[in-house]
Amino acid sequence: xxxxxxxLNRFSFLxxxxxxxxxxxxxxxxxxxxxxxxxxxxxxIDIIGGRSSGLENYYKVLSSPKFINSYGIKTMxxxxxxxxxxxxxxxxxxxxxxILGLLLAVLFQHVRGGAIIRSFIFLGMVIPMIVGGLxxxxxxxxxxxxxxxxxxxxxxRWLAKxxxxxxxxxxxxxxxxxxxLWTGFSVTIYSAGLASIPREIIEAAIVDGADFKTxxxxxxxxxxxxxxxxxxxxxxxxxxxxxxxxxxxxxxxPGGASMVLALLMYDYFARVQNYPMAAAVAAILTVITLPxxxxxxxxxxxxx
Amino acid sequence: MGSRGxxxxxxxxxxxxxxxxxxIINIIAWVIGVLWILPFVGIFMTSIRPFSEVxxxxxxxxxxxxxxxxxxxALFNPMxxxxxxxxxxxxxAIPSTLIPTMLAALAAYAFARFSxxxxxxxxxxxxxxxxxxxxxTIIPIFFMLHKMHLLNTYLGLILIHSSWGxxxxxxxxxxxxxxxxxxxxxxxxxxxxxxxxxxxxxxxPISLPGIISAAVLQFAWVWNDFFFALMLIFDPDKMVIxxxxxxxxxxxxxxxxxxxxxxxLAMMVPLIVYxxxxxxxxxxxxxxxxxx
Numbered sequence: 001x002x003x004x005x006x007x008l009n010r011f012s013f014l015x016x017x018x019x020x021x022x023x024x025x026x027x028x029x030x031x032x033x034x035x036x037x038x039x040x041x042x043x044x045i046d047i048i049g050g051r052s053s054g055l056e057n058y059y060k061v062l063s064s065p066k067f068i069n070s071y072g073i074k075t076m077x078x079x080x081x082x083x084x085x086x087x088x089x090x091x092x093x094x095x096x097x098x099i100l101g102l103l104l105a106v107l108f109q110h111v112r113g114g115a116i117i118r119s120f121i122f123l124g125m126v127i128p129m130i131v132g133g134l135x136x137x138x139x140x141x142x143x144x145x146x147x148x149x150x151x152x153x154x155x156x157r158w159l160a161k162x163x164x165x166x167x168x169x170x171x172x173x174x175x176x177x178x179x180x181l182w183t184g185f186s187v188t189i190y191s192a193g194l195a196s197i198p199r200e201i202i203e204a205a206i207v208d209g210a211d212f213k214t215x216x217x218x219x220x221x222x223x224x225x226x227x228x229x230x231x232x233x234x235x236x237x238x239x240x241x242x243x244x245x246x247x248x249x250x251x252x253x254p255g256g257a258s259m260v261l262a263l264l265m266y267d268y269f270a271r272v273q274n275y276p277m278a279a280a281v282a283a284i285l286t287v288i289t290l291p292x293x294x295x296x297x298x299x300x301x302x303x304x
Numbered sequence: 305m306g307s308r309g310x311x312x313x314x315x316x317x318x319x320x321x322x323x324x325x326x327x328i329i330n331i332i333a334w335v336i337g338v339l340w341i342l343p344f345v346g347i348f349m350t351s352i353r354p355f356s357e358v359x360x361x362x363x364x365x366x367x368x369x370x371x372x373x374x375x376x377x378a379l380f381n382p383m384x385x386x387x388x389x390x391x392x393x394x395x396x397a398i399p400s401t402l403i404p405t406m407l408a409a410l411a412a413y414a415f416a417r418f419s420x421x422x423x424x425x426x427x428x429x430x431x432x433x434x435x436x437x438x439x440x441t442i443i444p445i446f447f448m449l450h451k452m453h454l455l456n457t458y459l460g461l462i463l464i465h466s467s468w469g470x471x472x473x474x475x476x477x478x479x480x481x482x483x484x485x486x487x488x489x490x491x492x493x494x495x496x497x498x499x500x501x502x503x504x505x506x507x508x509p510i511s512l513p514g515i516i517s518a519a520v521l522q523f524a525w526v527w528n529d530f531f532f533a534l535m536l537i538f539d540p541d542k543m544v545i546x547x548x549x550x551x552x553x554x555x556x557x558x559x560x561x562x563x564x565x566x567x568x569l570a571m572m573v574p575l576i577v578y579x580x581x582x583x584x585x586x587x588x589x590x591x592x593x594x595x596x
Binding site: 007010011013014016017018020021023024025027028029031032035041042044045047104107108110111112113114116117120121123126127128130131134135136137138139141143144145146149180188237240241243244247248262265266269278279281282283285289293296297300301 | 326329330332333334336337338340341342343344346347350358359360361362363404407408410411413414418419420421426427428429430431432433435436437438439440441442443444445447448450451463464466467468470471474475499503524527528529530531534535546549550558560563564567570571574575578585586589
């Protein structure tokens with residue numbers, strides 16, 4: 001028996017969805033690539049502005065101080081350029097989200113009401129990221145922010161200021177804020193991973209006299225490696241695509257000190273109104289995500 | 305008894321040590337949990353008090369005179385009425401949930417059960433589309449919608465959200481359908497049922513939990529989205545709530561009274577959805593996390 005009858009019959013399940021995807025997702029992606037080389041992808045509208053085709057946009061974007069600011073990097077001052085800001089974001093966010101996620105997941109597994117605390121921490125994943133960005137700005141505010149309240153309490157009054165409005169702290173406050181928002185993700189999937197580890201394994205280790213550190217590094221961490229790879233991939237992708245948080249809190253400022261790739265694309269589109277260059281930024285961003293996406297796809301389709 | 309108690313409460317006795325240690329660890333965990341939600345508490349407290357009371361910290365308990373003034377001002381703001389934004393978000397999010405869930409369910413079933421040419425290529429393509437940054441699609445979308453006279457319309461944004469939702473829901477439901485026992489469908493096929501009958505009469509009813517998960521997360525995703533709305537809607541009358549929030553900020557001094565009320569209003573809906581559909585929400589979580 002041929003499952004699903006005729007080819008047309010089987011395809012008819014796919015067709016409505018595929019039509020929408022093709023018109024509004026696949027074609028725009030292809031068109032963005034074409035546009036980034038100064039070739040008009042949409043007949044009837046001139047969005048090139050008479051520029052000649054070629055690699056010019058990529059050259060202009062890659063050599064722009066908005067993308068990489070060599071002066072900022074040399075002097076270790078912000079802005080250092082969008083790509084560097086994204087890299088700093090990943091460099092700080094990734095290890096912290098993995099360590100925090102794993103430790104908190106272990107911790108909450110063993111305390112009363114752990115599930116409730118976990119759902120508190122998960123709230124950052126539920127709310128709109130625009131609100132997330134506002135909450136970050138709010139929490140780092142000189143007068144209203146809890147961060148500064150704590151700094152004052154522990155005697156670091158000199159650090160208490162509106163973090164998001166100064167070039168040297170804007171990016172760091174957003175990164176810290178994103179850790180606060182995103183840890184719910186790693187805690188949740190680490191918790192699911194922990195729950196799948198058979199209790200006997202850990203109990204046997206305890207009987208054998210293993211201490212907490214040994215159990216953590218010799219049993220839990222190796223067993224949760226697939227989970228860690230998932231957290232890794234998702235976090236990197238999230239950090240590369242980050243937009244709403246920055247838009248809501250600093251708009252990439254002050255003076256570009258918290259500019260990131262996704263926002264740079266918007267900047268070229270809406271403010272500069274150079275659409276081919278905006279397309280080039282989008283394409284560069286997408287290319288950077290690709291290795292991670294491929295790793296993720298390999299995980300997602302494993303065993304098929 | 306003592307040693308038996310230890311082994312039953314395994315972790316408590318063994319991994320974390322003595323009862324005192326257990327108590328300390330519990331306290332630490334709860335302190336972390338409370339610290340974590342302080343910004344939420346803060347924004348809520350700020351939203352229900354006059355700004356003069358919170359200007360030196362929302363944690364100061366006195367004087368405490370709760371008021372809905374901030375909410376009234378946000379909801380009926382003359383420029384960016386959040387009441388309007390609230391309604392617009394629903395107008396956008398409901399069809400943008402129903403359309404892709406329906407279309408993706410059909411496609412997912414084909415991926416789960418049928419064999420057809422280039423199936424694997426198509427599936428991998430869909431995975432790539434799931435991960436694409438919104439920025440990668442928006443410029444052509446902007447000009448296409450402009451040509452179709454759908455820029456700055458509900459319909460335009462709904463079309464984009466629906467299309468954008470199909471890949472991840474297809475992936476998610478395809479995994480869900482693959483887990484279903486195939487025997488029921490085979491029996492129906494032997495009895496002469498068509499694909500469509502099998503899908504709508506058998507598969508769909510038993511897949512309701514998966515469908516609800518997908519719909520709940522798609523709804524939350526569309527509600528929370530900012531970028532597509534920012535790019536495709538310009539009239540204050542048509543703006544969604546996430547889009548209005550940054551505009552409530554004020555030019556020089558941030559008006560936290562207004563903004564805190566707006567933030568609470570904007571996050572209320574996804575928080576309620578999360579609370580009410582918790583099981584479904586967490587059920588679809590992994591597929592959805594990819595979309596962020």
